[in-house]
Amino acid sequence: MGITERKEREKEHRKEEILDAAQKLFFEKGLTTATMDEIAEAAELSKGTLYLYYKSKEDMYLAVMMRGMEVLYKIYEPIVSSNDTSVQKLAKFGDTYKNFFHSHRSFFRMFHFLQAPQFHKQVSEEMRQACSVESRKMWDLMIGLLRRGMEEGAFRSDLNPVEVAIILWSSATALLLRVDSEGDTWKERMNIDLEHALEISNKLLFESILTDRVRAEFAGLNRG
Amino acid sequence: MGITERKEREKEHRKEEILDAAQKLFFEKGLTTATMDEIAEAAELSKGTLYLYYKSKEDMYLAVMMRGMEVLYKIYEPIVSSNDTSVQKLAKFGDTYKNFFHSHRSFFRMFHFLQAPQFHKQVSEEMRQACSVESRKMWDLMIGLLRRGMEEGAFRSDLNPVEVAIILWSSATALLLRVDSEGDTWKERMNIDLEHALEISNKLLFESILTDRVRAEFAGLNRG
DNA sequence: TTTAATTACTGACTCGTAGTCATTTACTAC
DNA sequence: GTAGTAAATGACTACGAGTCAGTAATTAAA
Numbered sequence: 046m047g048i049t050e051r052k053e054r055e056k057e058h059r060k061e062e063i064l065d066a067a068q069k070l071f072f073e074k075g076l077t078t079a080t081m082d083e084i085a086e087a088a089e090l091s092k093g094t095l096y097l098y099y100k101s102k103e104d105m106y107l108a109v110m111m112r113g114m115e116v117l118y119k120i121y122e123p124i125v126s127s128n129d130t131s132v133q134k135l136a137k138f139g140d141t142y143k144n145f146f147h148s149h150r151s152f153f154r155m156f157h158f159l160q161a162p163q164f165h166k167q168v169s170e171e172m173r174q175a176c177s178v179e180s181r182k183m184w185d186l187m188i189g190l191l192r193r194g195m196e197e198g199a200f201r202s203d204l205n206p207v208e209v210a211i212i213l214w215s216s217a218t219a220l221l222l223r224v225d226s227e228g229d230t231w232k233e234r235m236n237i238d239l240e241h242a243l244e245i246s247n248k249l250l251f252e253s254i255l256t257d258r259v260r261a262e263f264a265g266l267n268r269g
Numbered sequence: 270m271g272i273t274e275r276k277e278r279e280k281e282h283r284k285e286e287i288l289d290a291a292q293k294l295f296f297e298k299g300l301t302t303a304t305m306d307e308i309a310e311a312a313e314l315s316k317g318t319l320y321l322y323y324k325s326k327e328d329m330y331l332a333v334m335m336r337g338m339e340v341l342y343k344i345y346e347p348i349v350s351s352n353d354t355s356v357q358k359l360a361k362f363g364d365t366y367k368n369f370f371h372s373h374r375s376f377f378r379m380f381h382f383l384q385a386p387q388f389h390k391q392v393s394e395e396m397r398q399a400c401s402v403e404s405r406k407m408w409d410l411m412i413g414l415l416r417r418g419m420e421e422g423a424f425r426s427d428l429n430p431v432e433v434a435i436i437l438w439s440s441a442t443a444l445l446l447r448v449d450s451e452g453d454t455w456k457e458r459m460n461i462d463l464e465h466a467l468e469i470s471n472k473l474l475f476e477s478i479l480t481d482r483v484r485a486e487f488a489g490l491n492r493g
Numbered sequence: 494t495t496t497a498a499t500t501a502c503t504g505a506c507t508c509g510t511a512g513t514c515a516t517t518t519a520c521t522a523c
Numbered sequence: 524g525t526a527g528t529a530a531a532t533g534a535c536t537a538c539g540a541g542t543c544a545g546t547a548a549t550t551a552a553a
């Protein structure tokens with residue numbers, strides 16, 4: 046009989062329902078301001094029940110964040126699988142990240158959590174592991190793209206593809222975080238458009254990793 | 270009579286003593302783990318007294334962080350005032366930031382707080398203002414350096430010096446944060462030295478903002 | 494010197510919230 | 524119908540930020 050299986054499904058379903066409620070509140074209020082009581086109420090369950098499904102508030106937060114990582118992965122994956130050239134793919138990577146920032150701002154903000162070690166106290170080892178696996182998928186996409194581009198002679202092969210991936214990803218993330226938190230300030234006080242700064246940053250880094258041959262083509266395209 | 274002045278001095282002194290205790294505990298335990306009771310005990314005062322000098326725990330945290338910003342400023346200021354060329358100065362800026370990261374790791378970590386908007390709830394307007402002024406001093410140093418370099422023809426003048434400052438600063442900060450929180454992981458799992466990645470990132474960005482003339486000299490120097 | 498007034502300090506208290514656990518309710522099997 | 528199991532509950536504990544009525548110390552006035 047399939048009772049065990051049905052129960053298993055229902056349990057998974059309940060877990061997702063709880064996460065829906067958590068997502069709603071984390072999006073609205075952020076990690077610290079949203080309370081477990083509020084999430085419980087939104088999920089139409091008691092607080093105790095939440096802890097049958099997630100070990101801590103932080104674990105729950107990361108579970109929501111992983112949804113965001115999956116969203117981003119599903120956007121990126123087809124870019125890598127497409128028939129574009131490596132150069133085109135990398136350009137799309139940059140645009141896509143910016144689009145994701147705009148269309149999924151709340152998820153993007155959550156990514157920031159990973160880099161704030163002071164709040165990881167309550168994160169379970171399992172969740173840490175799961176996040177690590179999920180983020181590894183993203184890195185592999187990008188590193189693979191760069192590695193193939195180097196083999197094809199599009200990108201400079203004297204650079205380490207992993208290092209380049211980290212450089213591109215980190216600088217884009219840092220600038221988008223700044224857009225998010227300080228964008229208006231820079232605009233008002235210095236008349237600076239941080240998104241334009243991001244474009245310049247991407248352009249500078251992008252061009253500096255192209256091989257001379259491809260850079261010449263690229264410049265030709267930009268002029269024509 | 271100087272009683273009012275003496276009292277004023279004593280009050281300032283007490284405020285610094287409290288900050289010494291706070292700094293010790295924030296360095297050891299971070300913002301969330303350090304408690305006001307612990308800080309009070311370390312300062313040999315009651316918790317209530319702390320609130321006569323600082324409006325909230327977050328305010329206190331930012332006051333400590335500002336000490337770090339002053340330390341960094343005092344390291345940077347002489348670089349800008351020196352007789353080096355703009356190119357040399359900019360190179361020193363990069364090295365200096367990395368040195369600061371190593372010698373004042375706890376301060377560096379605190380800087381990260383500014384970019385985590387979810388924890389700014391309890392920060393008073395005065396403190397926000399004070400931080401803004403202090404960080405503005407740093408930015409002005411860097412922006413001024415870039416602007417002069419552009420006027421002298423060392424850096425490309427088709428770029429906006431403010432944008433370049435933001436780009437260089439953000440990417441360096443992002444990579445150092447990663448060194449701090451994930452450095453060991455990348456080393457173990459991928460055999461990647463994130464500090465080397467930072468050097469590459471700096472080199473790529475650095476060279477791409479030089480004018481063609483200076484880049485040629487620079488390349489000559491690097492070879493010679 | 495005594496007393497009043499001002500300032501500095503105290504620590505028990507309130508309040509909010511994460512996480513727990515003994516108990517209750519709902520469901521399944523025999 | 525009853526025993527056994529799984530799911531859910533919510534009152535409770537622990538803990539920490541921030542408060543405030545009261546106390547002590549210092550200065551000014553009488």
